[in-house]
Amino acid sequence: MKLLKPKVAIIGAGIAGLSCANHLAKQGRQATVFEKSKGVGGRTSTRRVEPNLSFDHGAQYFTARNPILQSLVKVWETNGIVSEWKGRIVKINNKEISNTEVIPRYVGTPGMTAMAAELAKNTEIKKETKIMEVKHSSNQWMLRDEAGISHNGFDALIVALPAPQTAELLFNQPVGKIAASTPMAPCWAVLVGFEKKIEVPWDGAFIHDSALSWVARNSSKPGRDATKDCWVLHANAEWSAKNLEDSPESVISNLLESFTNAIRRNIPTPYYKTAHRWKYSIGSSFINQTELHDESIGLAICGDWMNGGRIEGAFLSGITAAECILKKTIQ
Ligand SMILES: Cc1cc2nc3c(=O)[nH]c(=O)nc-3n(C[C@H](O)[C@H](O)[C@H](O)COP(=O)(O)OP(=O)(O)OC[C@H]3O[C@@H](n4cnc5c(N)ncnc54)[C@H](O)[C@@H]3O)c2cc1C
Numbered sequence: 001m002k003l004l005k006p007k008v009a010i011i012g013a014g015i016a017g018l019s020c021a022n023h024l025a026k027q028g029r030q031a032t033v034f035e036k037s038k039g040v041g042g043r044t045s046t047r048r049v050e051p052n053l054s055f056d057h058g059a060q061y062f063t064a065r066n067p068i069l070q071s072l073v074k075v076w077e078t079n080g081i082v083s084e085w086k087g088r089i090v091k092i093n094n095k096e097i098s099n100t101e102v103i104p105r106y107v108g109t110p111g112m113t114a115m116a117a118e119l120a121k122n123t124e125i126k127k128e129t130k131i132m133e134v135k136h137s138s139n140q141w142m143l144r145d146e147a148g149i150s151h152n153g154f155d156a157l158i159v160a161l162p163a164p165q166t167a168e169l170l171f172n173q174p175v176g177k178i179a180a181s182t183p184m185a186p187c188w189a190v191l192v193g194f195e196k197k198i199e200v201p202w203d204g205a206f207i208h209d210s211a212l213s214w215v216a217r218n219s220s221k222p223g224r225d226a227t228k229d230c231w232v233l234h235a236n237a238e239w240s241a242k243n244l245e246d247s248p249e250s251v252i253s254n255l256l257e258s259f260t261n262a263i264r265r266n267i268p269t270p271y272y273k274t275a276h277r278w279k280y281s282i283g284s285s286f287i288n289q290t291e292l293h294d295e296s297i298g299l300a301i302c303g304d305w306m307n308g309g310r311i312e313g314a315f316l317s318g319i320t321a322a323e324c325i326l327k328k329t330i331q
Pocket residue numbers: 011012013014015016017034035036037040041042043044057058059060061062063129130131132160161162165187189234278280281282302303304305309310311312314
């Protein structure tokens with residue numbers, strides 16, 4: 001049966017869930033988004049420490065190869081939501097430094113959260129609401145949150161979570177089993193601020209032969225405060241998995257040492273340092289989302305993990321999920 005105004009619930013206010021909500025809103029359909037955190041953006045977010053000190057601790061930048069995202073990026077650039085990061089990005093391999101392919105790399109301004117905040121406009125977001133259970137009965141979805149509160153009466157449900165969390169929530173659905181077979185690697189991130197600039201002739205580097213996989217001068221991105229030298233260091237997946245339960249202090253000390261070795265110079269004592277553990281950072285597969293949509297119960301899923309594991313994939317998967325649900329509505 002087609003519905004005129006279906007009541008739609010979306011779980012997860014990352015780029016995928018918000019892109020989905022935004023696409024539905026553009027077609028005149030409102031959704032309610034449930035998000036466990038205080039803010040939106042998920043893995044595309046910014047840690048604000050104090051007014052002039054913030055770090056993009058998850059996603060570093062994004063690329064736009066698809067025309068839909070490319071045209072949105074043009075609008076966002078005009079409105080100051082994103083800017084091209086023109087920093088020099090290199091590869092460091094066995095102490096050899098080489099340039100990477102020159103492609104437009106975009107960042108949110110003043111932080112990566114900017115895109116999520118923009119997509120979230122005009123959508124009802126229930127923050128600090130972690131969904132623990134979902135049930136479908138009598139043609140409706142019921143969601144139960146961590147506080148035991150039920151959210152009832154949804155005609156459609158879109159799950160926009162990393163694969164392992166999708167698998168947990170939808171363990172009794174066929175799609176839950178597919179999600180369970182997509183592993184997602186952890187990532188330890190270290191965020192450091194220096195009073196004195198570290199003199200390297202580049203702004204971001206993919207690192208090989210090290211515990212680190214990526215380092216970036218956060219303060220070189222457009223719209224950031226450049227008076228302080230702020231860096232984000234990401235450990236590689238193997239090191240992060242091996243040291244998953246280490247204390248933040250030990251992770252900071254190890255990764256600062258790897259940083260010193262990778263850039264082959266001493267670093268000053270940071271005036272700020274902290275570590276953040278991403279339990280699920282990147283996992284990538286290409287799954288036919290439309291085939292997974294269960295129209296009989298109004299269930300769709302989206303997320304980066306089913307579409308290449310990046311911001312662009314998350315964004316596009318949100319649109320596909322919205323289109324699946326729109327098929328069931330009277331236009
Ligand atoms: C360290 C790191 C570096 C990265 N670097 C890049 C990069 O440079 N470029 C790039 O394109 N991509 C990068 N990525 C990947 C990028 O961040 C993701 O592709 C994208 O943010 C995924 O969006 P999403 O909406 O699919 O998932 P998420 O951002 O994970 O969104 C899921 C949301 O669901 C919420 N949630 C989870 N469980 C529940 C629940 N039970 N109830 C309610 N809410 C819940 C979470 O809090 C989160 O907000 C990186 C990721 C990490 C972690």
